[in-house]
Amino acid sequence: MTRNTLFGGAYAIAFFTFLFGPLVIMVITAFNSSRFPRVVPWECFTTGWFGELLGNARLMDGLLNSVIIGLGVVALAVPIGLAGALALSELPARLRAMLYTVLILPILIPGVVLGISTIVLWGQISRGLGVGALYNGFFLTIVGQITFVSAYAMLVFIARLQRFDATQTEAALDLGATPGQAFRKILLPFMAPAIGSAAFITLLASFENYNTTVFTVLSESTFTTALASKVRHGTDPSLSALAVIIITITLVGALTNEAYQRRKAAQAGGPSARSPLYANPITQALTHPGVVFAILVTVIAGLSYAGSRHDSSVCEAAVLQDKMARQEALRAAQQEKIEAQQAQENTLPKSNSAFGGAFGGLGGSTPAPEPVAPKPASPSAFGGAFGGIAPPQSDD
Amino acid sequence: MPDRSVLLDHVSIRFGNFTAVDNANLKINSGEFFSFLGPSGCGKTTMLRCISGFSEPTEGRVLIGGKDMAGVGPNKRPTALIFQHLALFPLMTVAENIAFPLEVRGASKKERRKKADELLDMIALPGIGDKKVSELSGGQKQRVAIARALAVEPDILLLDEPLSALDLKLRQHMRTELRAIQKQVGVTFIYITHDQGEALTMSDRVAVMSRGVIEQVGEPDLIYNRPRSAFVASFVGENNGLQGVIKGQSGEVAALETPMGTFEARVGGGRKYKPGEEAILFVRPEQLTPGASTNRFEATLTRQEFEGATNHVFARSADTELRISMVNAGLAGSPLGQGENLSLGFAPMNATILPVGHMASEA
Numbered sequence: 001m002t003r004n005t006l007f008g009g010a011y012a013i014a015f016f017t018f019l020f021g022p023l024v025i026m027v028i029t030a031f032n033s034s035r036f037p038r039v040v041p042w043e044c045f046t047t048g049w050f051g052e053l054l055g056n057a058r059l060m061d062g063l064l065n066s067v068i069i070g071l072g073v074v075a076l077a078v079p080i081g082l083a084g085a086l087a088l089s090e091l092p093a094r095l096r097a098m099l100y101t102v103l104i105l106p107i108l109i110p111g112v113v114l115g116i117s118t119i120v121l122w123g124q125i126s127r128g129l130g131v132g133a134l135y136n137g138f139f140l141t142i143v144g145q146i147t148f149v150s151a152y153a154m155l156v157f158i159a160r161l162q163r164f165d166a167t168q169t170e171a172a173l174d175l176g177a178t179p180g181q182a183f184r185k186i187l188l189p190f191m192a193p194a195i196g197s198a199a200f201i202t203l204l205a206s207f208e209n210y211n212t213t214v215f216t217v218l219s220e221s222t223f224t225t226a227l228a229s230k231v232r233h234g235t236d237p238s239l240s241a242l243a244v245i246i247i248t249i250t251l252v253g254a255l256t257n258e259a260y261q262r263r264k265a266a267q268a269g270g271p272s273a274r275s276p277l278y279a280n281p282i283t284q285a286l287t288h289p290g291v292v293f294a295i296l297v298t299v300i301a302g303l304s305y306a307g308s309r310h311d312s313s314v315c316e317a318a319v320l321q322d323k324m325a326r327q328e329a330l331r332a333a334q335q336e337k338i339e340a341q342q343a344q345e346n347t348l349p350k351s352n353s354a355f356g357g358a359f360g361g362l363g364g365s366t367p368a369p370e371p372v373a374p375k376p377a378s379p380s381a382f383g384g385a386f387g388g389i390a391p392p393q394s395d396d
Numbered sequence: 397m398p399d400r401s402v403l404l405d406h407v408s409i410r411f412g413n414f415t416a417v418d419n420a421n422l423k424i425n426s427g428e429f430f431s432f433l434g435p436s437g438c439g440k441t442t443m444l445r446c447i448s449g450f451s452e453p454t455e456g457r458v459l460i461g462g463k464d465m466a467g468v469g470p471n472k473r474p475t476a477l478i479f480q481h482l483a484l485f486p487l488m489t490v491a492e493n494i495a496f497p498l499e500v501r502g503a504s505k506k507e508r509r510k511k512a513d514e515l516l517d518m519i520a521l522p523g524i525g526d527k528k529v530s531e532l533s534g535g536q537k538q539r540v541a542i543a544r545a546l547a548v549e550p551d552i553l554l555l556d557e558p559l560s561a562l563d564l565k566l567r568q569h570m571r572t573e574l575r576a577i578q579k580q581v582g583v584t585f586i587y588i589t590h591d592q593g594e595a596l597t598m599s600d601r602v603a604v605m606s607r608g609v610i611e612q613v614g615e616p617d618l619i620y621n622r623p624r625s626a627f628v629a630s631f632v633g634e635n636n637g638l639q640g641v642i643k644g645q646s647g648e649v650a651a652l653e654t655p656m657g658t659f660e661a662r663v664g665g666g667r668k669y670k671p672g673e674e675a676i677l678f679v680r681p682e683q684l685t686p687g688a689s690t691n692r693f694e695a696t697l698t699r700q701e702f703e704g705a706t707n708h709v710f711a712r713s714a715d716t717e718l719r720i721s722m723v724n725a726g727l728a729g730s731p732l733g734q735g736e737n738l739s740l741g742f743a744p745m746n747a748t749i750l751p752v753g754h755m756a757s758e759a
Contacts, residue, residue, distance in 0.1 A: 171483035173470045174448060175548055177500040185500070189487050 023247060030240035033316050037237045044315035047307035050245075053238040062226030065138070066207050069222060072142040073149055073206040074199050080146065081153025081198060082191070088154075089161050104155075106148035111211030118144035118216050137220035144216040149205045153198040160194035252296045260289035399461040400426040400474075400551040400584040402447060407456035409442050409608075416442040418608040419456070424586060424601075429578050431587040431595040434605035435631070435756065440588045441556060443605075447586065448477045448554050461551055475552040476545035480560065482537055484529045490516070490540055491525030497548040515543040519577070535566050539573075546581060553578075555587045559594060571598050592632050596620065604628045606754070623748060624665040629678040631756035636684070636718050638677045639752070642669040650749050652677050655714040659691045661747035669749075679747040681708070681721040688741030697736045711738055 029037035033044035054060065084103050088096050106114065118140055126134035133139075164187070172182035188195075210224045217225055231239070266278045277283045285291060402424040409417040416439045424430045432440040445451045447458055449470035458465045465473060476497075485493050492499075494515050495508035503511075509525075516522050519539040524532070532540065538558060545553055555574075559567045575598050578585045589595050595602045596616040603613045604627070612624045623629035630637060640654035650663050652675055661677050669675060695713035702708075702724075709720040709732065720740065732738075 165481075165483065167479050167481065167483040168485060170450060170470070171477070171479060171485075172496070172500075174450075174475070174477045175497040175500065175544065176471050177496075178471060181500045185496075186485060 023243070026240045026243045027247065029237050030244045032237065033312055033319070035236060037235060037240050043319050044312045045310070046312035046316070047310050048312060049237040049241040050307065052236075053241045053245075056230075056238065058221065058226050059223065059230065059242075062221045062223040065217075065220055066223040069138060069141050069145070069213075070203045070206040072138070073145050074202050076142065077146050077150040077153050077202045077206075078195060078198050080150040081155075081202075082157050082195070084150065084154040085157035085161050088158060089164075104151055107151045109148070111148070111209065112215070114147055115144055115212035115215030118147070118212070119218075135218075137216070137218040140216040140218065141213050141220075141222070144212045145206050145209055148212075149202045149209075152205055153202050156194050156198040156201060157191065160191055164190055248300060252293065252300070255296060256289050256293045259287055259292040263287065263289060398426075398551060400582075401459075401461065402552060402584065402586065403457075403459040403462075404443075404447075405457040405459060407443075407446065407453045407458060409439070409446055409451065410454045415608050417446070417453075420610050421456075422603060422610060422613055424584060427582050427584055429575065429585045429587065429598055429600045431589060431599040431602045432605055433589055433592055433595040433602050433632070435590055438605040439608040440590075440605050444477070444554050444556055444586065444588050447552070448475045449473045474550055475554055476548045476550035477554045478541050478545050478556065478558045480556045480558065482541040482558065484537060484541055484544070486529050488529070489525065490527050490529065490532070493529060493540060494525075494544045494547050496544060511547060512543075515547055518546075518580070519543045534562050535570065538562065538570060542574075542577060546577075546583070550583060552584045552586060555585065557589050557591075559589075560591070567594075574598060596632075604632065606631070606756075622664065623678065623750065626676055626678075626750050626753035626755055629664075629676075629748060629750055634681050634719055634721075635678045636681065637755065638679070638716065640675065640677065642671055642673045642675055642749075644671055645669050649744055650675075652749055654716075656693050656716060657714075659693075659742075659747070660744040661691075661749045662745050664748040664750040667751065674752050675749050676752055677747055677749050679742050681719040683742045683746040684718065684720045684740045685742070686738065686740055688743055690741055690743060691747070692739065692741035695738045695740060697732055697734060697738055699734075700732065707732075709738075711740075 025039060026037070028039050030049055031045055031047065032038065032042055033046040033048065034041070088100060088103075091099060122134055122140055122143065126132060168186050168190075169182050172186045173179065177185065208224060210228060213222055214225050214228070221229070227239070227242075263278075277287055286295075404420045404422050404424075407417060407420045408415065418439075420443065432443060434440050442451070446453055447460075449465065449468060449472070452466065460474060470477075485496065488496070491509060491512040494512040495503070498508045498511055512525055513522070516525055519542060521536060521539055524536070529537065529540070541558065542553075559570050559574075562570060571594060574585070574587075587595070587598065596619070599616060601614060602616055602619050604611045604619060606627045612619060612628045614622075619628065619632055623632065626637070629635050638652070638654045638656060638659070640652040640659075643651040643653050643658060645651070645663065645668065648662055648666075649660055650669055651658055651660050654677065659677055661679070663669065664678075693713055695711035695718055698710050698712050698717070700707060700709050705724055707722045707724055709722055711718045711720060720738075
């Protein structure tokens with residue numbers, strides 16, 4: 001029994017570490033002034049990476065493009081998905097199974113294929129029609145993403161439609177409603193929650209898509225493609241700052257939604273109705289989703305303001321000073337070593353071995369030997385990481 | 397007074413090879429409470445959907461108030477349908493449900509509320525307009541559905557077994573209530589049911605259907621006392637069927653030779669039989685009495701089912717199981733014992749001879 005609980009506890013800890021560990025590390029690195037995202041050695045607490053992120057024009061342009069494309073995809077994929085789901089619900093069983101497979105296929109096809117086929121098809125069309133405007137990164141990306149994103153929306157709608165009682169529509173018709181009125185007044189209100197979740201899912205699917213977008217976006221870039229190309233050129237903690245922002249938005253959304261759900265359950269008289277939180281008028285007001293949202297936003301705004309006022313330049317200068325001093329010390333030690341070596345060399349006889357210059361370091365005729373110290377830091381991605389040592393000065 | 401009649405003019409409804417309604421031909425009068433009675437699958441719901449406009453007849457015409465309804469959709473017909481499961485709109489309040497027909501016709505909010513309150517008064521549920529549908533009890537939902545259908549101000553109200561989901565007590569109460577509402581509003585009610593109790597107690601006239609065919613149309617007592625087919629005789633109420641061969645006929649009465657003996661009975665549907673023809677004699681359990689002087693026979697009591705006012709007695713005679721209803725004579729009467737010999741008889745006018753046909757249990 002106790003062994004089981006012990007094992008269970010350990011497993012839970014391991015599981016959550018696996019799940020959330022990377023996020024925690026990432027959040028910490030966002031506030032470390034080190035040029036490479038890392039937790040140790042801790043240099044200085046800084047909020048500078050947020051500024052660097054917001055100052056990155058390529059990322060910010062990509063973000064705007066992503067929002068435009070995302071809204072376009074939502075506006076088109078949601079109605080298409082709803083229409084598909086409605087069509088499926090009206091068809092006889094055998095035809096339905098076939099059409100379902102056809103409509104779901106784009107989800108199963110690799111995004112790369114969809115992306116390439118989208119450019120090929122629309123390239124042909126725009127050349128054929130002589131309309132160059134069709135061959136445009138925004139248009140192609142929206143069209144390309146819709147091919148599979150609308151299938152996601154359709155799945156959401158199918159699930160909801162299965163719970164719809166078709167006699168409701170018949171009743172509305174019988175009571176004098178036109179088919180349009182029956183749709184607007186009976187079916188749409190019933191589908192409203194599904195429309196909300198479909199819009200959310202399609203927006204996220206569009207926003208985070210890479211495989212298809214990287215082809216269809218042509219010379220433009222979305223947030224995701226801009227991010228990918230930035231990572232290719234080396235990462236820095238401004239990406240951690242981005243992760244902090246995304247995690248914060250998610251948390252605010254989740255907490256507000258949780259407050260809303262609990263309140264709804266309490267109003268419906270569920271088990272949470274008995275919670276003392278809903279008995280007291282003050283705590284009841286405090287747990288209103290609107291209030292929860294407002295409090296969270298205020299706290300975040302306050303933290304952001306405080307963060308924007310934080311100046312880590314003194315600390316960073318100190319760290320830099322420290323680094324320089326260490327570097328100087330290292331260089332001095334190295335110099336000493338070399339001198340000691342040269343002195344030793346002069347006391348040894350000349351070698352006539354066949355290996356001559358091969359072991360050049362020992363040959364007196366060779367020029368000043370290369371330093372034994374680490375190779376000079378190249379401007380690599382790991383620059384700062386292994387840095388702290390400037391290229392050696394010319395030895396003599 | 398508007399013409400609220402329905403005329404089914406040789407209506408047939410087919411789905412592929414399957415005939416759901418076969419040549420229905422009848423007139424439902426203005427202001428009548430008319431029931432279609434039949435076992436499930438007999439085509440009565442198909443008939444209802446055809447009258448309300450959800451399907452069109454394959455052959456024949458449906459006329460409402462003298463007008464041909466071909467091509468007129470359900471939202472354009474002067475009918476309102478109460479669905480089996482009511483189909484109240486769960487996302488709307490009670491008042492919004494009732495006023496829905498006015499809403500889709502563009503009535504103002506005030507007008508809608510006024511009408512909803514009026515109808516709520518009529519169904520004796522004032523003040524529940526702002527409740528959600530889910531907060532209502534079964535009987536309240538039932539009445540709200542009726543109010544919503546009446547808000548259309550229909551000429552014809554169609555009811556598709558709306559009481560089947562209620563418990564027995566409430567069902568009996570709603571029967572009286574439905575009848576009262578119908579008398580009050582004067583609308584033609586067309587009621588679909590498989591429950592003969594409902595059909596017989598509420599209706600002015602009943603149409604008994606089986607396998608898509610209307611077997612008989614008439615007042616409830618005629619349906620019960622003068623069945624015109626073996627199906628009607630066996631489906632409506634309990635009946636004993638004795639198969640035999642016709643010996644002869646004189647006027648309304650014929651003699652039938654059965655394994656239990658030769659009996660005389662009224663000929664159903666005014667038919668003429670030739671001697672030697674096969675036929676069935678139907679006699680109701682309550683018509684078999686020890687006191688009757690005609691058509692007498694002997695039987696052995698096999699078992700009894702006591703049900704308060706009535707004692708259902710089962711007896712065998714010449715390998716035929718008979719059902720006999722006896723009025724409970726109370727403590728003054730002498731109790732019947734197992735295996736007792738009964739001497740019974742029935743009056744020729746209280747039994748019907750009908751041609752051989754399919755029976756209710758085979759439907």
